[in-house]
Amino acid sequence: MSRRCEVTGAQPSFGNAVSHSHRRTRRRWNPNLQRHRYWLPSEKRWITLTLTAKALHTVDRKGIETVVAELRARGVKI
Numbered sequence: 001m002s003r004r005c006e007v008t009g010a011q012p013s014f015g016n017a018v019s020h021s022h023r024r025t026r027r028r029w030n031p032n033l034q035r036h037r038y039w040l041p042s043e044k045r046w047i048t049l050t051l052t053a054k055a056l057h058t059v060d061r062k063g064i065e066t067v068v069a070e071l072r073a074r075g076v077k078i
Contacts, residue, residue, distance in 0.1 A: 003030055006076065007055035007067060038064045047078055 004011045010031040016024040032053045037046050042065060051059065059067050071078060 003033060004050075005031060005033065005052040005055050006049050006071065007051055007058060010052050010054075040064060040068065049078075 002011070012028045012030050014026065014028050017027040018024055033050055034053060034056060035048060035050055036056065036059075037048050038059070039045075040047050047068070049059075068078060
């Protein structure tokens with residue numbers, strides 16, 4: 001499973017870790033991913049989404065039905 005948010009598409013970003021002596025080594029910043037189960041009333045079933053903390057707020061604001069409709073419009077299988 002890739003580290004990617006299903007709603008926002010957030011994925012790890014890459015850069016340098018800079019030490020006190022200013023040596024640079026490669027590192028990555030992972031998104032804050034959470035697995036969350038939602039009840040889908042229209043289909044009478046649970047769905048599990050892998051979301052960032054920001055996407056959790058988006059689902060709370062828009063509603064799960066709207067978010068699932070947008071995902072399906074993009075071609076995501078749920």
